[in-house]
Amino acid sequence: MTHPGEITRRQLLRRIGMTAFVAGPGAGLLSACATAGTGGDPTAAPATSIAASADPKNPFGVDAKKPLEVVIFSGGYGDAYAKDLHEELYKKAFPGVTIKHTATQQIGTQLRPRFIGDDAPDVLNNSGPEAMDLVALAAEGHLADLTPLFDAPSVDEPAKKVRDTVTPAVLDNAKIDGKDLVLNYSVSHRALWYNAKLFESRGWAVPKTWAEFTALGEAAKKDGILLFAYPGQKGPYYQLWNVLYTAAKIGGNQIILDIDNLVDNAWNAEPVKQAVTVWADVQAKYGDKAYFGLDHTQTQIKHLQNELLFYPVGSWIENEMTKDIPLDFQYAIAPIPDVTAADKMPYGAIQVGVGENFVVAAKGKNPQGGLEYLRIMLSKEGARGFTEKTKNLTVVNGAAEGVDLPAGLISAAKAQDAAGENIITDARFEGWYKELFDYGTEQINVVMAGRITPEKFCANMQKKADAIKKDDSVAKQTRSQ
Incomplete structure (x- = not known):
């Protein structure tokens, strides 16, 4: 169904x-x-x-x-x-x-x-x-x-x-x-990427629920390992994607379609607020603000050094870091865990x-x-x-x-x-309304850093989307799937 x-x-x-x-x-x-x-x-x-x-x-x-x-x-x-x-x-x-x-x-x-x-x-x-x-x-x-x-x-x-x-x-x-x-x-496959060899050596299972996800964060914290790292300067749109795909996991692909189609109050939809909230909470409890000052490559090096468990990115990561991958690191893809018991898309859904x-x-x-x-x-x-x-x-x-x-691409194939x-589905407003997407990358920085609330993030994004919708000089695009 x-x-x-x-x-x-x-x-x-x-x-x-x-x-x-x-x-x-x-x-x-x-x-x-x-x-x-x-x-x-x-x-x-x-x-x-x-x-x-x-x-x-x-x-x-x-x-x-x-x-x-x-x-x-x-x-x-x-x-x-x-x-x-x-x-x-x-x-x-x-x-x-x-x-x-x-x-x-x-x-x-x-x-x-x-x-x-x-x-x-x-x-x-x-x-x-x-x-x-x-x-x-x-x-x-x-x-x-x-x-x-x-x-x-x-x-x-x-x-x-x-x-x-x-x-x-x-x-x-x-x-x-x-x-x-x-x-x-x-x-490409965009989801959470992790070191399969580290998980195997520690006996950790890939979390399927948000409770398991945060419990793993507590266990990793005791060893000085971050559960998640913000992709830093040059890579904030990775986290914007991550939030949007989490929202789709919660509320179905219609969430993405509504955002792309500039539907009224699409950014204020409850699944979007839930997605922003849970990720901002993960950053506050299991992240490190120092990563906001790094560029994405520096963060990816720390990932290879097992200083963090999960990183939100696409399947190009393996090639991008190929020269730096140590022998004890094996890229693998993890679907977004179930955020609620009523998520419209089941565990295992990936982009x-x-x-x-x-x-x-x-x-x-x-x-x-x-x-x-x-x-x-x-x-x-x-x-x-x-x-x-x-x-x-x-x-x-x-x-x-x-x-x-x-190995990472084979992992992605199995996950698919x-x-x-x-x-x-992919979010297309990135190419359709670049001003909105660029504003989103600014706002995701602000909310993940804890300087505004998730509700304020959604309100700001909706205000910008409304302005673009009313701007006759901007060609409007539509999609049905």
Whole structure:
């Protein structure tokens, strides 16, 4: 039985593409920040569309001599997958071509002036704490239409369209104002991550209820170990996600849908207040305010040193910290414990979604090359290589078959199988209403630090959501699932 706003396992399999896997380690699984939606301001600037070519090997009519510029967010996935794999595949397709590669964590700082000056890079991996407002870029006509990409021949099977080689969730999440403008490339699992080897050595069970969770916090405290650590500077949105997914655990996915759809009083819903309250209480009793002064990487190092038990993050964490993982540490995923006896979603529900978005600049110097670059990314060679380099999965069906997956990702696969139809949906307002999301990351800092009450947090977020809803200059998006 499902509740309004929740999806069935069959729907999930269609949307996330899990049917592509065969039996073996991580069986049932395919492959971090989604943007999607329909509706909106009909006066928004039209997306630039590239005319199709008759050549299936060059469907966008790329000028082989034209340089290409690629900007990658160098976060949890790094940038080697682009520099050493995707760009090399592009050069193989167009021998002699020049590619300018830039890796940065300051996407907004570096790229905003360039978009304003119509000097945008051809391909942008728009991710991280400084991710740009894609709805605003779309409204200004800066994003190329990706419909020709999805309708183009697949690199691997020219008789098959690209859209038929990826999980349908890609197409659901591609839209801004009804247009296909964004490619979400990875599949991620966001929950609580812990050291399975530590738990095994201590004889600790992963807590299934909030009472068990806090009891473990008391036991760990005696050994000088934190139950939970706030992700600090650069990572507060991890905790915002954690609170929202806890709210969905309590009240069902309709909580997330209402927030995304700017429904009146969505932020004041009781499950949201409960979620903020329990996490603020955990921080006060079992956390350490010193972590507010650390960046997320420093906190993740402390996690590897067993100074804390649970950390709220996505499945990219294993690759991000791969060089620092000690022999006595093994990443594993833990679902959010039952907060109440009446939670709408049972224990084991986890969040699974597509993310890590890529766009092509409509006003760039080589939009045709940008589309071809994405088409190469969506080839099995491009997708499989990404998984091998990052130990994370992509949206390309079957591309990760036979890849040796790390322990954390296998753990996530098992958790997803155990969750069945109880998948927590992704919150899309992050990409739709960046001002609201950025404000949320500020407010989660304040409430987790104990400077405002959970009720005040909810009231502040609702006030900001109401202001955005009333602002006619902001294109509105809607979702039904």
